Amino acid sequence: MSTTAFTTAIAQARDLLRWRSPLRTELWAARLTADLEPGEVESFLGRLVEDGSTEARLTLAALSAVNTAADTNPPTGEGASPSADEGADAGVFVRAGNGVVETLPGWVRRMGQVTCEGAWYGKADPYGEQTLAALSFRYENGKEPHLLVVGIDQVSGGLAVDAVVEEVKFLDDLDLRAEEPGVVAGRVLDASELGDRIMGALVADTLPAVRPVALLRARAVPDLVRPAPDDTVSRFHELPELPGAREAFEKLAEFVGDRPLWWSPARVTQFLTSWLPREALLSDAGIAAMPEVVRAWSRFSGGHPAVLAQVEADAPRLPALMADDSLAGLGKRIAQAQRDR
Incomplete structure (x- = not known):
């Protein structure tokens, strides 16, 4: 990563320390993961460790938190960016951030510590060529409720093609049916893993920047059902x-x-x-x-x-x-x- 990009990341981390928002920090770290080019992950993490500032340590902690649930194999679809070097896995982020969170303010520890409050599933379009899997979450202190929505393409075999994290009221605009959280979370993971196995799969350019958080949230849901059935x-x-x-x-x-x-x-x-x-x-x-x-x-x-x-x-x-x-x-x-x- 260039010096300019590193400096930008540190400046953004400084702002996050003022906002004290676990959600905003997780989403930022997911985007940062997607922006890392192949071959620069370890050098970037090394610069953070060497810098040692509070901002650098927050960056390490956030990257570790959002990549804890990442798959070993990065997304391979068009528009997807690997999350680490060729041959490396998300464990490099976790290892680099080991023990750092204890040196940071208490709100940082809430990253990834969420409770699932509901789940929904249904068509994204009149013909069901894409479906939407939605999960709502809230942090353990009851704050920052949010909704994860994953688009799953049925025509291509049921792979994840897009994801967003929105306010819970976003659900009001979706015609989805309430379902068991473990089943919906299972569908998110099934669809994500299928996308990893399909070379050249077409996905939205926005997916890589949300994918680490989507995996983290789906795996935080208890009683996962894999593979997840459809009772239609x-x-x-x-x-x-x-x-x-x-x-x-x-x-x-x-x-x-x-x-x-x-x-x-x-x-x-x-x-x-x-x-x-x-x-x-x-x-x-x-x-x-x-x-x-x-x-x-x-x-x-x-x-x-x-x-x-x-x-x-x-x-x-x-x-x-x-x-x-x-x-x-x-x-x-x-x-x-x-x-x-």
Whole structure:
């Protein structure tokens, strides 16, 4: 890190000592972590240790606090910045800040010491192509309530693509459903770890600067559920009373899998015109019931006109597509051959 950048960090730490805000300090340290270029982490930490001032020690303590829960492997998506040297892990921050917090004012010790007060989850857009996982927290002294919101992209497989920390009233503008904190926190961690495993994943430029705090908050929630389930399918109780409806819905549930909130016109088409002919063995009754089952699911998923219109456009083609053996995938052909023996 350049001398100018180091001086800027010390000046910002001086301001933080006056504000005495654990939250503001954690968010600042997370941004500082994201701004560190590969190859400069250890030299920057060394300069802080050598400087030894109160501002330098606060910087060490804050970097240690926000990186305590960081993953070993840094984010790899476009726009992401590694949090440490290639091959280094977040432990370098923790080691550099070891014992420093005891030399600083008492408010510094509250960093990371939060209680989760609620959790919510739901669609970020009408079709659920992205979902939002929200967790509210307050420090142990009851001050600085705040809300962590993580955007999870369903189209890309369920990876975290953005995160913000806002005032709790930010929740008023979101149409989310209350859920168990351990489940929502588990989803945040699942989505973050998935993003680490996908090379070249597209994420928001703002994610790296919030990610350390997001991980720290999610891991502070007790009774984590990993992997975190989604109960949307089990809450569907509008199955049409038709022969074959249960069989049809089982295939629909198999298709939506662990991303059931994502239901768009494009996904309707993929299901009815591609996935079913390629993958599904269905009885005549199941094929006949499928359009009405998909209509019911679409209404349950928000009843968006574009989705319902896509069902009407694609459903009439289903019997012919299911009868076309050339569309069947290998797994379906093998299963069909075994069934016909």
